Amino acid sequence: MDLVLRTGSLVALAGAVAVLALVVGYIVYESRIPPGDTTLAGFLLLDRWDPTGHPPLLGIGHAWMATLLVVGMAVALATPLAIAIGVFLSEIAPPAARAVAEPTLQLLAGVPAVVYGFVGYATLVPLMERWLPTGETLLCAAVILALMVLPYIAATAAESFALVGRELRQAGLALGVSRWYAFSRIALRKAAPGVLAGVILGMGRGLGETLAVLMLSGNSPVFPDGLTSRGQPLTALIATDLGESAIQSDRYHALFSAGFILMASVIAINVFVMHLKKRISGAAHG
Amino acid sequence: MSLLVRLVLVVFIPLAYAQDASIRVGGSTTALPIISSCAAHFMEKFGSWDKADASLKGDQTVVYVTGGGSGFGVKGLLNGTIDLGMVSRDLKPDEIKLLGGPVQHVFARDAVAIATNNANPLAKTKRAGFSTTELAAIFSGQAAQFSQIDKSLPAKPVVLLARDASGGTTEIMQDRVLKQQRFAASRLQFPSTAALIKKLETSDAAIAYVSAGAVSQDSDLRTYTVDGVAPTQENIVNGSYSLNRPMLVVAKPNPPRKVQLFVDYVLGDCQETVKELGFVAVRTGK
Numbered sequence: 116m117d118l119v120l121r122t123g124s125l126v127a128l129a130g131a132v133a134v135l136a137l138v139v140g141y142i143v144y145e146s147r148i149p150p151g152d153t154t155l156a157g158f159l160l161l162d163r164w165d166p167t168g169h170p171p172l173l174g175i176g177h178a179w180m181a182t183l184l185v186v187g188m189a190v191a192l193a194t195p196l197a198i199a200i201g202v203f204l205s206e207i208a209p210p211a212a213r214a215v216a217e218p219t220l221q222l223l224a225g226v227p228a229v230v231y232g233f234v235g236y237a238t239l240v241p242l243m244e245r246w247l248p249t250g251e252t253l254l255c256a257a258v259i260l261a262l263m264v265l266p267y268i269a270a271t272a273a274e275s276f277a278l279v280g281r282e283l284r285q286a287g288l289a290l291g292v293s294r295w296y297a298f299s300r301i302a303l304r305k306a307a308p309g310v311l312a313g314v315i316l317g318m319g320r321g322l323g324e325t326l327a328v329l330m331l332s333g334n335s336p337v338f339p340d341g342l343t344s345r346g347q348p349l350t351a352l353i354a355t356d357l358g359e360s361a362i363q364s365d366r367y368h369a370l371f372s373a374g375f376i377l378m379a380s381v382i383a384i385n386v387f388v389m390h391l392k393k394r395i396s397g398a399a400h401g
Numbered sequence: 402m403s404l405l406v407r408l409v410l411v412v413f414i415p416l417a418y419a420q421d422a423s424i425r426v427g428g429s430t431t432a433l434p435i436i437s438s439c440a441a442h443f444m445e446k447f448g449s450w451d452k453a454d455a456s457l458k459g460d461q462t463v464v465y466v467t468g469g470g471s472g473f474g475v476k477g478l479l480n481g482t483i484d485l486g487m488v489s490r491d492l493k494p495d496e497i498k499l500l501g502g503p504v505q506h507v508f509a510r511d512a513v514a515i516a517t518n519n520a521n522p523l524a525k526t527k528r529a530g531f532s533t534t535e536l537a538a539i540f541s542g543q544a545a546q547f548s549q550i551d552k553s554l555p556a557k558p559v560v561l562l563a564r565d566a567s568g569g570t571t572e573i574m575q576d577r578v579l580k581q582q583r584f585a586a587s588r589l590q591f592p593s594t595a596a597l598i599k600k601l602e603t604s605d606a607a608i609a610y611v612s613a614g615a616v617s618q619d620s621d622l623r624t625y626t627v628d629g630v631a632p633t634q635e636n637i638v639n640g641s642y643s644l645n646r647p648m649l650v651v652a653k654p655n656p657p658r659k660v661q662l663f664v665d666y667v668l669g670d671c672q673e674t675v676k677e678l679g680f681v682a683v684r685t686g687k
Contacts, residue, residue, distance in 0.1 A: 167575055168583040177586070241603075248558045248606050251589060329592075334565070337586035345587060355565045355590060 146375040151365030164336040166366045173369040177338045181346030184339055185328055186321040188257035193265045194314055201272025224266035232327035235259035247343055251333035254342045259327055264317035275309025276302060312391045319384040325350035349377050422460030424659050427467040428474020428487030431569040432648045435678055436487055439671035440464035453662045484660050486651040504652045508667045510681040512613035512645035513570045514624040514632040520605045522547050522554045530626025536578045542585025561588040562597050562609035574610050577644055614679040637681045
């Protein structure tokens, strides 16, 4: 029986790894950087995205700029709130509040992206339209994305604050420092790498988000010129254009290359988080 | 050519060869939803060929429909891969020559209307429409403010709404209006005509090009003339309205009886389907 279970789980693991390797391999295989006649600078930075124009232009500069702006803004908005939630949960909250708040956070993380997108479209877009020509902006996408990454950052932050340990904090308080000093100089400093890991995890989550940002950013292939500009993040570009790209065309390879860049960023982020976690747990035990 | 269409081609064409009782249709992906829906109704109505025409044998009625693009609609006909081609443009003279005087019928028209909602500043002026040159300036982003379209209007930004590149409407705008110019990158792109119309109804600053069949019955919206011609059913069918293209079914000279029966069905009962799918019917069905 043991043997069956062991072989079975081994096969399942091998299958999962093989599928992952196939996906990564296929994206690498189909990527051409730069695609077709496009120059590298044109593809990454200079050219517009206009595959149906004369002549076709295949630049993804606008897309990764939009991705950076949206994800950067989302994380910047979510992080202070997430730290506050983390501190509240680990230091202040009575057990009853914790029992409610923690599953709520998990639930928030499980809400489908389309629901966030729709809620944003029905509430935030009309609100912003009071001041802007269109409510669909990078800012709008970022606000909703901030809500989406919040649970990830908050959960990791709460965990790291809990790891700091009561003794260390009580030792500080026993030495007569204020509660704020104990928090800012002891707990926050000790928990910082963990919080950072959460922030980076949230970034990875935000980079891959597609549907909500597609609905809320305007999906306009324009170089963003500010936070209230419209834009088209990488994920939205791929989702919008892949269906119309003839297999093996330059446009098809350009989209796979965009996917490759996205994938490489997310993998790099995850490797960094793993490294950070190892250091934290090493520090906790050492 | 999308992956799905390729798969369908690979899977079904050999099957189709094996069965003489079937007819094979292929070509334009814009026409694909109409013709495949017609084929489904046709097969449902006439379970076997003798029910469609008593002189035929009572084999099961089978109509295979695949995409491949308008070019394939001609090429496939030439090399015998298909019996009936779908083409979303006029046949070129050399294609007519190669096919030796083919049988061709316009079964629908795909037209683009320029539309705003009734509260748009442009709708409040006495303007009846635009010239092609004006439209090119608007949709290329040169006239980005209402004051640049009409001097009596305020310098408020114009919001352009567009279907993503998968809509055939985008092709018409590029070919007939923009020609060598490029679409304004700041346009909002929508994945479906329904989503676009929803936005157009609520955004007073928006101008859109949209499938003519989809806006004709919407009382919140108004359409504009192009070079003095209104996008009415009559003007679209007789071709005087310029932003439109024919959708053809093409067969070799003296097509087999089964092909002729299906063409008759497309031009008859199927015209209802044409309207339902947002295209302009060329004949009033029964």
